[in-house]
Amino acid sequence: ANPSLLILPGDGIGPEVMAEVKRVIGWLGEKRGLAFDVSEDAVGGAAYEKYGVPLDDSTMAKAQAVDAVLLGAVGGPKYDTLDFALKPERGLLRLRKEMDLYANLRPAQCFDALADFSSLKRDVVAGLDILIVRELTSGVYFGEPRGIFTEGGERVGINTQRYTESQIERVARSAFELARKRAKKVTSVEKANVMESGILWREVVTRIRDAEYPDIELGHMYADNCAMQLVRAPKQFDVILTDNLFGDILSDCAAMLTGSLGMLPSASLGAPMANGRPKAMYEPVHGSAPDIAGQGKANPIATILSFAMALRYSYDLGDEATRIETAIEKVLADGVRTADLMGPEGGTPVTTSGMGDAILAALDAS
Numbered sequence: 001a002n003p004s005l006l007i008l009p010g011d012g013i014g015p016e017v018m019a020e021v022k023r024v025i026g027w028l029g030e031k032r033g034l035a036f037d038v039s040e041d042a043v044g045g046a047a048y049e050k051y052g053v054p055l056d057d058s059t060m061a062k063a064q065a066v067d068a069v070l071l072g073a074v075g076g077p078k079y080d081t082l083d084f085a086l087k088p089e090r091g092l093l094r095l096r097k098e099m100d101l102y103a104n105l106r107p108a109q110c111f112d113a114l115a116d117f118s119s120l121k122r123d124v125v126a127g128l129d130i131l132i133v134r135e136l137t138s139g140v141y142f143g144e145p146r147g148i149f150t151e152g153g154e155r156v157g158i159n160t161q162r163y164t165e166s167q168i169e170r171v172a173r174s175a176f177e178l179a180r181k182r183a184k185k186v187t188s189v190e191k192a193n194v195m196e197s198g199i200l201w202r203e204v205v206t207r208i209r210d211a212e213y214p215d216i217e218l219g220h221m222y223a224d225n226c227a228m229q230l231v232r233a234p235k236q237f238d239v240i241l242t243d244n245l246f247g248d249i250l251s252d253c254a255a256m257l258t259g260s261l262g263m264l265p266s267a268s269l270g271a272p273m274a275n276g277r278p279k280a281m282y283e284p285v286h287g288s289a290p291d292i293a294g295q296g297k298a299n300p301i302a303t304i305l306s307f308a309m310a311l312r313y314s315y316d317l318g319d320e321a322t323r324i325e326t327a328i329e330k331v332l333a334d335g336v337r338t339a340d341l342m343g344p345e346g347g348t349p350v351t352t353s354g355m356g357d358a359i360l361a362a363l364d365a366s
């Protein structure tokens with residue numbers, strides 16, 4: 001059977017950027033003989049319109065059955081007044097929760113042509129290619145006890161950082177598997193100097209490496225130092241493995257090393273399926289951008305790069321992923337720019353589909 005993909009375009013610019021991904025998928029079929037079983041359904045506000053809920057049970061079942069899900073974005077002012085349970089983001093959260101996507105991947109890759117968009121100096125970021133693997137379903141955002149309690153006549157707000165060995169093991173395996181497809185280097189980040197969960201984290205990650213991934217180079221770093229190193233010399237990293245809280249902060253920090261929101265892909269991975277590959281959902285980091293929706297202004301690159309991640313991590317088509325990334329790099333080097341990428345040096349302004357045209361032309365020439 002062909003590899004399967006469920007496309008959930010969602011709201012706002014979601015369908016606009018997804019249209020360009022569909023052209024890339026069509027190109028792979030036509031020019032590379034790679035056929036995918038693509039199905040499409042609604043999520044978020046679009047699902048509310050179609051089914052009366054932000055994610056229908058039938059869509060959830062499809063998501064569980066396919067090799068990978070590719071999502072655009074959800075949300076918009078139109079849906080802000082809906083009841084909590086009907087809000088678009090509930091659809092996204094349901095997917096993440098029921099697919100048990102515990103490893104969130106945020107690459108920070110700096111394309112040379114955009115190095116001046118970075119918050120840092122060009123030579124610090126040019127050629128940067130790092131991947132942050134953040135534990136997504138446990139840790140301090142979920143640990144019990146949590147709440148605001150009254151204690152000794154005043155209130156106290158409590159959250160609990162909590163990690164079991166198996167929660168650490170599974171995300172560590174995700175990171176080591178990913179490192180095998182990259183530069184084979186993992187930096188595990190915690191605060192073992194002041195946190196018990198950090199001591200356990202370091203011990204478990206080291207044990208998994210020694211037993212199962214002796215080919216991977218493993219280093220450990222305290223989270224505060226990691227924040228400093230990301231800004232000082234980010235190219236020292238390949239894969240950064242960290243918990244939910246530190247990963248939230250470090251991945252936003254890393255995102256600004258590379259520039260526009262319209263360029264940032266992500267993936268969320270769960271347990272290996274019968275075919276050995278992880279359960280997976282891919283999506284751009286950006287939202288539905290209602291301020292530019294329907295105007296042909298959206299940059300489709302974040303979503304196309306998310307699909308490239310799917311090629312690499314869900315379909316074992318790393319060479320095709322690289323082909324797409326190289327085509328994007330070429331288009332950017334040629335000065336082709338959606339509005340969000342237009343800097344003081346200028347360039348050729350294009351619409352969403354104009355960027356798609358340029359990427360397809362670069363693929364044709366590859």
Ligand code: NAI
Nearest residue numbers: 073074075076261262286287288289290291292298299340
């Ligand atoms: P946003 O990411 O949608 O937009 C922030 C800014 O970046 C806007 O000025 C937008 O025009 C621009 N931008 C975003 N993506 C772009 C692209 N591909 N090309 C060019 N410019 C782009 O975040 P915002 O404005 O906070 O949220 C808007 C809606 O999206 C809300 O309903 C929010 O809940 C939802 N949202 C959904 C997410 C998701 O589906 N994963 C993530 C973040 C927000």
Ligand code: MG
Nearest residue numbers: 248249251252
């Ligand atoms: Mg955040």
